[in-house]
Amino acid sequence: MTDKENTALVIGASGGLGAAFKTQLLSGGGFSQVLGLSRSVSDEGAPLLDITDESSIAESAEWLKSKCIEQPLRLVIVATGFLHNTGNGPERSLSQLDATYLAQVFAINTIGPGLLLKHLAPLLPKSGDVKLAFISAKVGSISDNALGGWYGYRASKAALNQIVKTASIELARRNKQTCCIALHPGTVATQLSDPFSKTGLNVREPAMAAQEILHVIDRLTPQDNGRFVDYRGEQLPW
Numbered sequence: 001m002t003d004k005e006n007t008a009l010v011i012g013a014s015g016g017l018g019a020a021f022k023t024q025l026l027s028g029g030g031f032s033q034v035l036g037l038s039r040s041v042s043d044e045g046a047p048l049l050d051i052t053d054e055s056s057i058a059e060s061a062e063w064l065k066s067k068c069i070e071q072p073l074r075l076v077i078v079a080t081g082f083l084h085n086t087g088n089g090p091e092r093s094l095s096q097l098d099a100t101y102l103a104q105v106f107a108i109n110t111i112g113p114g115l116l117l118k119h120l121a122p123l124l125p126k127s128g129d130v131k132l133a134f135i136s137a138k139v140g141s142i143s144d145n146a147l148g149g150w151y152g153y154r155a156s157k158a159a160l161n162q163i164v165k166t167a168s169i170e171l172a173r174r175n176k177q178t179c180c181i182a183l184h185p186g187t188v189a190t191q192l193s194d195p196f197s198k199t200g201l202n203v204r205e206p207a208m209a210a211q212e213i214l215h216v217i218d219r220l221t222p223q224d225n226g227r228f229v230d231y232r233g234e235q236l237p238w
């Protein structure tokens with residue numbers, strides 16, 4: 001095995017941002033192996049991954065283990081997420097709080113990434129650089145919340161940020177070269193943002209957003225472990 005034998009993994013590789021990350025990692029040439037997992041389309045031989053089902057996560061982890069024996073995991077980008085589906089979406093007021101929507105938004109945005117960390121942690125190399133980037137959202141910042149609304153999505157991303165921060169401490173005890181962060185991608189033209197991307201907002205295409213974010217990830221060092229940053233690398237308040 002040489003230093004050049006390494007794996008990058010995109011989780012949520014069927015999404016607007018996830019697909020763009022995978023395409024650019026494949027063309028960038030920085031990794032000898034680029035893997036994608038998702039609920040709807042996966043790499044050949046890979047199981048489909050539903051992050052709301054722990055047995056599905058465990059099955060994907062087993063597959064990854066076999067793929068990463070010679071090419072260790074050096075980068076993991078988790079680009080899954082949920083904001084709306086038909087009939088369910090972000091709340092404008094307390095009167096719209098709905099237990100089913102709240103459970104779904106937490107299952108996908110918070111609990112799923114937490115369980116992914118549980119099953120991926122044993123697969124991470126114990127030495128050398130390892131980067132994990134969880135795509136979060138600035139609306140998950142509690143101190144930046146000036147507008148209100150979007151109770152479930154905001155709360156699920158705030159809770160994701162706490163899971164990422166807490167995991168960053170534990171993972172760095174196992175490997176000091178770890179950098180595990182929460183990252184706000186900015187507003188990106190995907191199906192997730194489509195109903196909400198008002199004119200006047202800086203809405204970027206997924207390819208552009210992925211390029212900017214990969215540039216930020218490229219410059220991360222273990223000193224950045226546990227941070228919450230945006231697509232320009234700027235620190236965000238919790």
Ligand SMILES: NC(=O)c1ccc[n+]([C@@H]2O[C@H](COP(=O)([O-])OP(=O)(O)OC[C@H]3O[C@@H](n4cnc5c(N)ncnc54)[C@H](OP(=O)(O)O)[C@@H]3O)[C@@H](O)[C@H]2O)c1
Pocket residue numbers: 012013014015016017018038039040041049050051052079080081082108135136137138184185186187188189190191192193
């Ligand atoms: N777009 C924006 O403006 C924006 C802004 C701030 C933050 N974000 C965050 O960026 C991330 C990527 O979102 P996106 O804009 O690329 O949205 P997207 O195109 O809707 O992608 C969402 C991804 O999440 C996957 N997913 C949803 N539920 C899942 C489950 N139970 N198991 C496995 N995968 C599941 C989807 O899989 P399927 O293809 O199977 O549905 C899809 O791959 C999300 O965390 C989002 O909150 C986006």
